[in-house]
Amino acid sequence: MQKNDSLKMPSSNGTYNNFRIAVPTDYEDVFSHFYFAENQSDKTVVKTLFPSYQTILIFNFGTKALLHSKQNTQIEIDKCLVLGTIKKAFDYSLPPQSKILVANFKDDAFYRFFGNALLAENLPINPDELLNENCFTALWHELGKISNVNQQVNYILEFCKPYLRQRNxxxxxxxxxxxxxxxxxxxxxxxxxxxxxxxxxxxxxxxxxSAKEINRYQRFLKAVEYIETIASKASKEDWFTIINECGYYDQSQLINDFKHYINLSPTKYLKFQQDICNPSK
The missing domain is CATH 1.10.10 (Arc Repressor Mutant, subunit A)
Known part of the structure; x- marks a missing residue:
């Protein structure tokens, strides 16, 4: 669902397709991107959604996708679901013959649609409940009639126009x-x-x-970029450089941020990145 959404390799040897879809210039202040994934294999694909500090709108087609909470409960994505703000990583599953299309709201765009960005915080909710009408269920039905994902995205963009408020x-x-x-x-x-x-x-x-929350998250993202650069170049990690360049007080604070957002230590995250970049090692 996000650029770095996979912290787990797909559990399938069959066909799994996923890609990002850019938005037109006129909508760049509303959506960062759309994300499409489908599982045409005979095994369930397990992924982890990387924290994005965005609210997302998920449309599910085919077999119901599943969200997994830390309490080991599962939430089925039936037709459409709003989830946000994504502040920590969590797992989701795509069973065989499932297909999802995800709209990633940018900055204050969710508020401009629904009137309060806090309504969906940490709670999966049917978007129709936010508007007190069945317009998103109707949208889901119309999208199901369209086979081309790019045409589905265009249909969503046109659908959104009447609901989008002027920015505060x-x-x-x-x-x-x-x-x-x-x-x-x-x-x-x-x-x-x-x-x-x-x-x-x-x-x-x-x-x-809050501003304090997003500042902490941006510091974490900067550290992630440093670690991914280390992994891509297969060079030796220099934690003190990362700490200094990203504005951390010490290594303990760096570790706390990684465990807070993705439940991994920086070392384990680096190992994961190296496994992806160098799968033969």
Whole structure:
């Protein structure tokens, strides 16, 4: 469902297809991308969704896909399901003859559709329940009539137009804030003559996470990029460089972040990446 969605190799020797679909320029502030996967083999494919800090809308076609919680419970994806904000990794399964199409909402886009980004936080929910009408079930039926996945994506994009609200002024400033030397909460509060607390509340309301949460996640992503570079070059890891370059206090804080987001230590994650990059070793 995401660029680095697989922390487990598929458990199938048959045909498993998955790929990302880019969105048109007009929708780049709404969706980061779409993701398609289908399992045409005779065995279940188990994957792990990498944390993305995005809310996702999943359409399921064919056999029902399954989400797996830490409590070892399973949630079936029937027709469509909203899940977010994806703050930690979790497993999902694609049984034989299953097929999913996933829309990845970007920044405050989920709020612009449904009015509150916190409604779906950590809770799988039918999107029709958020709008009090059966429009997404109807959309699922229409998508099922379309065999080409790119045409399905285009149909979703057209469907979304009437529901998309104008972006909130504060949310737009948060999204476009690029000055890394400044605290975005303090700067935006000052520019709008509002309290920092009010900006923090709006941040959480529109995005589904706080500025502190996303800063921690971005630090973690930077560390992941360093580790993946090490794996791709088969070079020796230098944890102290990673700690310093990514803004960690010490190795313990680095380890805590990796266990928090993906339940793996940096060393184990590196080993996994090396296994993928060098499968013969």
């Amino acid at each position: 002024t504060i949310a737009e400033q948060i999204t476009n804030f690029k000055e890394q030397s400044l605290n975005p909460i303090k700067a935006i509060a000052s520019d709008n003559n509002q309290s920092e607390r009010n900006i923090q509340i709006n941040y959480k309301k529109h995005f589904g996470y």
